[in-house]
Amino acid sequence: MNILSSLLKDLDLMSDDDILELAMRHSESTFYAEEFVSNFNAYDDVSLSNFSTNSRLIDLVINEYYMVVTEALERNNKRNKNNIHDFYLLGQVSTLDVRNTTPTSLYSDLISSKRYPSRMGVMKAFHTSLSSVQSICTSGLDSLLKVC
Amino acid sequence: MGLLKMLTAFHSCKNSGSDDFIKEKTPFLSKHNSNSASNSDRKWLTTGYYFWLDSKRHAEKWNYNEKDGNVIVKFKLNLSYENEYDIFDLAGNANHQDMFTEYMKKYKERRDSAAQKKGRKLSNIVVSEIIEAMLRNATFAKFKSIKCNDDRNSGVTKIPFDDDKLCMPIGQAFQICVFERNKNTIIFEDIVHRGV
Numbered sequence: 001m002n003i004l005s006s007l008l009k010d011l012d013l014m015s016d017d018d019i020l021e022l023a024m025r026h027s028e029s030t031f032y033a034e035e036f037v038s039n040f041n042a043y044d045d046v047s048l049s050n051f052s053t054n055s056r057l058i059d060l061v062i063n064e065y066y067m068v069v070t071e072a073l074e075r076n077n078k079r080n081k082n083n084i085h086d087f088y089l090l091g092q093v094s095t096l097d098v099r100n101t102t103p104t105s106l107y108s109d110l111i112s113s114k115r116y117p118s119r120m121g122v123m124k125a126f127h128t129s130l131s132s133v134q135s136i137c138t139s140g141l142d143s144l145l146k147v148c
Numbered sequence: 149m150g151l152l153k154m155l156t157a158f159h160s161c162k163n164s165g166s167d168d169f170i171k172e173k174t175p176f177l178s179k180h181n182s183n184s185a186s187n188s189d190r191k192w193l194t195t196g197y198y199f200w201l202d203s204k205r206h207a208e209k210w211n212y213n214e215k216d217g218n219v220i221v222k223f224k225l226n227l228s229y230e231n232e233y234d235i236f237d238l239a240g241n242a243n244h245q246d247m248f249t250e251y252m253k254k255y256k257e258r259r260d261s262a263a264q265k266k267g268r269k270l271s272n273i274v275v276s277e278i279i280e281a282m283l284r285n286a287t288f289a290k291f292k293s294i295k296c297n298d299d300r301n302s303g304v305t306k307i308p309f310d311d312d313k314l315c316m317p318i319g320q321a322f323q324i325c326v327f328e329r330n331k332n333t334i335i336f337e338d339i340v341h342r343g344v
Contacts, residue, residue: 003247003287003288004247004250004251006286006288007247007251007285007287007288008250008251010285011251011258011281014258014281016261016262016265016266019255019258019262020259020262020263020268020270022280023259023262023263023271023273024270
């Protein structure tokens with residue numbers, strides 16, 4: 001029996017509960033999470049120091065973060081026009097899903113921008129970037145630093 | 149197998165500890181804990197020893213920080229493309245890619261059906277979930293490692309073949325995960341970089 005046949009035979013034997021359990025243990029792609037966390041302190045464009053200590057209100061922080069990230073993107077794109085990767089990295093630290101609560105006006109211009117190679121990539125990254133900001137606010141800087 | 153025929157691989161880590169410590173402790177095992185709420189506890193290709201293949205170029209950015217830089221260690225991997233179960237090669241073996249794609253398609257059907265029956269909403273499927281499911285099969289579990297690449301643009305140059313706009317990408321990053329039980333295939337060679 002070849003490997004694929006054997007794999008599919010075992011797949012048939014898996015129960016729905018087994019598959020759901022496996023699926024629930026995984027969330028969205030974490031491909032860049034480790035790299036982002038390990039580089040967090042070294043990242044020269046965006047770091048915790050970019051956030052003022054007074055920016056405790058979530059809307060203010062989101063706006064501030066949005067501006068900082070956009071500026072970072074502009075700088076990165078001057079150096080390397082295809083560098084969506086850096087921006088994608090920024091958005092991958094959070095596990096909170098707050099997509100339904102994010103104000104769409106904040107990222108509409110990013111989505112419509114033709115400068116970046118992948119609109120979906122930008123949208124996804126920005127969604128998770130916002131999640132990161134909410135995570136910072138809800139769990140506190142101490143928790144975030146602990147994660148880093 | 150002679151050293152010359154083995155794969156060359158690079159592993160990076162934080163710059164701390166003596167050279168002897170690094171020599172003794174590397175490569176570090178990356179543990180995949182898919183139950184964890186922390187992203188850093190989930191690995192692309194499940195639990196194993198992770199390396200960049202052939203060139204240290206991609207290892208240079210990994211575990212790097214501005215103050216201390218990082219450490220890059222060179223290893224030889226006693227694995228061969230000629231042995232059936234040494235490398236599940238998702239980057240260079242079309243048969244392996246086809247197998248993965250076909251399995252993923254069936255797995256996704258089962259997953260969607262299970263979710264519908266139980267009224268559950270699931271997040272997007274990821275590579276590690278599929279591999280974890282495949283590793284439950286005894287035949288597949290004979291593989292000692294998995295090789296893959298990703299679709300990052302950074303560092304990749306696209307060179308046109310002709311004027312038909314099809315390009316050849318150069319500079320891609322190839323990563324290999326050697327499963328924990330196959331640590332004996334990993335041979336330390338040298339610390340090739342230390343610092344900023």
